[in-house]
Amino acid sequence: MLTLVLAVAGPIACVRLVRAGSRAAAADRVRDLGSRSRWRIPARWRGPLARALHDADVPWTPEQAVEHWAIGVAAVGLLAAALAPALAVPAAVAVALAGPVALGTARTRRERRFAVELPAALEGVAAELRGGGTVAAAVERLAHGGGVVGRDLHRVHVRTRLGLPLEDALAGWPQEHDAPGVRAAAGALSVAAAMGGKAGDAIDGLARSLRSRLDAMAEARALSAQARLSALVVGAAPLGYLAFSALVDPPAVTALVDTGVGRVCLVLGLGLEALAGLWIRRILGSAG
Numbered sequence: 001m002l003t004l005v006l007a008v009a010g011p012i013a014c015v016r017l018v019r020a021g022s023r024a025a026a027a028d029r030v031r032d033l034g035s036r037s038r039w040r041i042p043a044r045w046r047g048p049l050a051r052a053l054h055d056a057d058v059p060w061t062p063e064q065a066v067e068h069w070a071i072g073v074a075a076v077g078l079l080a081a082a083l084a085p086a087l088a089v090p091a092a093v094a095v096a097l098a099g100p101v102a103l104g105t106a107r108t109r110r111e112r113r114f115a116v117e118l119p120a121a122l123e124g125v126a127a128e129l130r131g132g133g134t135v136a137a138a139v140e141r142l143a144h145g146g147g148v149v150g151r152d153l154h155r156v157h158v159r160t161r162l163g164l165p166l167e168d169a170l171a172g173w174p175q176e177h178d179a180p181g182v183r184a185a186a187g188a189l190s191v192a193a194a195m196g197g198k199a200g201d202a203i204d205g206l207a208r209s210l211r212s213r214l215d216a217m218a219e220a221r222a223l224s225a226q227a228r229l230s231a232l233v234v235g236a237a238p239l240g241y242l243a244f245s246a247l248v249d250p251p252a253v254t255a256l257v258d259t260g261v262g263r264v265c266l267v268l269g270l271g272l273e274a275l276a277g278l279w280i281r282r283i284l285g286s287a288g
Contacts, residue, residue: 049066076092122210152173174186235273
């Protein structure tokens with residue numbers, strides 16, 4: 001009966017989601033213009049969640065993230081119930097825990113994107129200077145170009161529009177985003193804006209040094225790719241076998257979930273999986 005319900009409700013839900021997605025942008029603009037009655041997460045949890053989403057470069061509000069997380073938990077629980085009812089609760093709990101874990105794992109994504117985009121931004125400034133432009137014009141162009149660096153430079157550009165000298169606006173940049181290379185980039189741009197002259201070559205040299213650092217990090221990551229893939233395979237194999245067993249031998253999974261010994265084995269297995277994942281992550285982090 002549950003499978004029949006899913007077979008009927010699934011296509012209907014997909015059509016409704018596609019139609020809702022086509023109207024999402026317009027609906028967001030309308031909500032921004034009017035009064036918002038959207039529910040809000042309590043302030044004590046909203047702040048840390050917003051910072052985690054910002055660090056992971058996820059373009060969602062905390063409320064949107066919680067809604068997507070809840071939808072994922074419900075969808076996986078229903079799918080697991082259709083395949084093997086005994087796995088519905090464990091699967092939903094696993095997905096519920098996977099959301100915070102994935103968000104914590106991705107907490108350096110924004111910094112990595114920033115480090116990749118910064119040399120290209122500096123090369124754009126150098127090209128602007130060689131073409132007869134100014135640092136202020138290059139910062140304004142980058143501020144409207146999007147990207148992680150563009151969002152940072154947009155704040156710098158806004159301060160200059162409010163009357164702050166460009167050198168002072170750039171001086172506050174490292175205080176807000178103290179990523180590797182930001183302090184050197186802010187200093188180079190400040191000197192180029194204050195002193196003038198042929199600063200394009202110096203800024204290009206800084207971009208090359210940052211790219212060399214990124215190349216060294218990429219090489220180290222490539223050398224550890226086999227270890228990371230092995231960790232992923234070893235960690236996912238038991239979970240994959242559990243899902244396969246639910247499809248081909250549901251009584252075995254029922255014994256694992258419905259009996260006391262089975263529950264103990266399941267809890268110990270998942271606990272050891274989590275411990276092994278943290279251990280491998282710590283080893284790879286120390287190597288990096």
